[in-house]
Amino acid sequence: MFELAVGLTERKHDVTVVTTFPGYNIAEGAALPKTHFASIIKESGVKVIRVWTLPFHNVGPIARGIGQLALTLSITGGGLLAGAIDAILVYSPPLTIGVAALFLSRIKRAPYVLNVQDLFPQNAIDLGVLKGRLPIRFFEAMESWVYKHAALITVHSEANARHIRAKACASRRIEVVHNWVDLAEYPIGINGYTFRSKYGLDGAFVVLFAGVMGHAQDLDTVIEAAKILQLEERIAFLLVGDGVEKARLVRRVDELGLRNVRFLPFVSKEKYPELVAAADVGLVTLKKSMKTPVVPSKILGYMAAGRPCVASLNHESDANAIVKNAGCGITVPAGDPELLADAIRRLFQSQESLREMGHRGRQYAEVHFPKCVALDRYEQLLKSCLIQ
The missing domain is CATH 3.40.50.2000 (Glycogen Phosphorylase B;)
Structure with a gap:
């Protein structure tokens, strides 16, 4: 605002x-x-x-x-x-x-x-x-x-x-x-090389969630998807932010012994575009019980940076329609770690799809947002x- x-x-x-x-x-x-x-x-x-x-x-x-x-x-x-x-x-x-x-x-x-x-x-x-x-x-x-x-x-x-x-x-x-979304903050061709290098993510396929870690965000499903994909050595889940659920989620990752999940604190508004650009895929997740048609604003940041997203949401969310109309990612039902992991794996295996979805997302944001x-x-x- x-x-x-x-x-x-x-x-x-x-x-x-x-x-x-x-x-x-x-x-x-x-x-x-x-x-x-x-x-x-x-x-x-x-x-x-x-x-x-x-x-x-x-x-x-x-x-x-x-x-x-x-x-x-x-x-x-x-x-x-x-x-x-x-x-x-x-x-x-x-x-x-x-x-x-x-x-x-x-x-x-x-x-x-x-x-x-x-x-x-x-x-x-x-x-x-x-x-x-x-x-x-x-x-x-x-x-x-x-x-x-x-x-x-x-x-x-x-x-x-x-x-x-x-x-x-x-x-x-x-x-x-x-x-x-302020597209001027996401110049075409923006990259996150400096961010990747700083946090040892060079060569990784980075799956990003950035935002509030609260009851609504259903990050347990993300952690379960990370567990399914833990043998894919290049795939790294980066969870950035804070919230009432963060401490419990960190403990859960430790209990599971997952090496492919990392937590970082919030980044400033000025550094956020570089963070998004450092990702290969952005995550948008909400709990299955969430029936209100909310559109998480992080989708717009992913689109502006030319990064595809995987949206794990209920069909009531208008975000599903945005992702489908823009052709900028994959939508899966909320609360299903198997389908979430499968969507991430499909994007990991198709660099061409990543580029095309990211490009379409940027174009859609320029017209609509x-x-x-x-x-x-x-x-x-x-x-x-x-x-x-």
Whole structure:
């Protein structure tokens, strides 16, 4: 979302971002800032208000719930420091930021646009993380309330739009605005030779997963696929990131004695394109129980870098259609390590297919997911909210 803020600023709009101090997904070696309740700075021409809140990442479900509720107060407080505003753009999850936007909308007398990236609480219910009639009803009521009062709801795929339209509470406009990738960060011909050399991956066929290692990502299936392929000496699984499941996954790999799986911490946004370019294949995985039609954004990075992907997802995900329409990879059902291993082996054995899929993915991203298209759409939609 910060890229969107910078893009709108470059188009002569006055943009203020309200966010928390960074406390998760931090690249190795990055320094944690000293935190006060709030700080106001300029980043890339954008006014950024950072606020303190309770931690809600890499913690248990109860602490996460409390942290997300506290986030409502923190973001509302930060928004009060923003001065006069014409419109509010907020993303979900966490859904509680939508509650903060609703409060600020009333206080500032400005409409808010809700960008829904994942369908909470349904995704948490699917994963078994959110249980019990009362908690489920509480968050479903919050979802209805936030949807109902938004001037506009944006989603990143058609299936997400259908899901929200099916809710009687969603009486407002719903628009599909695809997520984007900054293609300038992935110049044609980008390679990851330096990264490969640094981590001893020269000559390896690198299968990459980079991102959050949480309950939804189904990395157990990836580890089981690695076990199946452990006799293929050149195939190396590289799992980059952090999350509540990482420590357990590291222990699992140690228990199995797998030498073809390596874990690395998060890399910075600036180094991420080089990381993706160092891979031969990118992985996109979600648990079989995940029925919401989410499109993991890492697919766009793989496409931009010209790397094919293997998507292990349920048929409900719109990501399957993207991979098939682009011809940029192989899709397999979620939760099946045998089929996942077979797809990886097929790509390993066909360098020509790798190049063709990677090339098609890059071309598809250039047409469907450039940043300028998303900027145009959000600029138009925000302006339309002001004249309603």
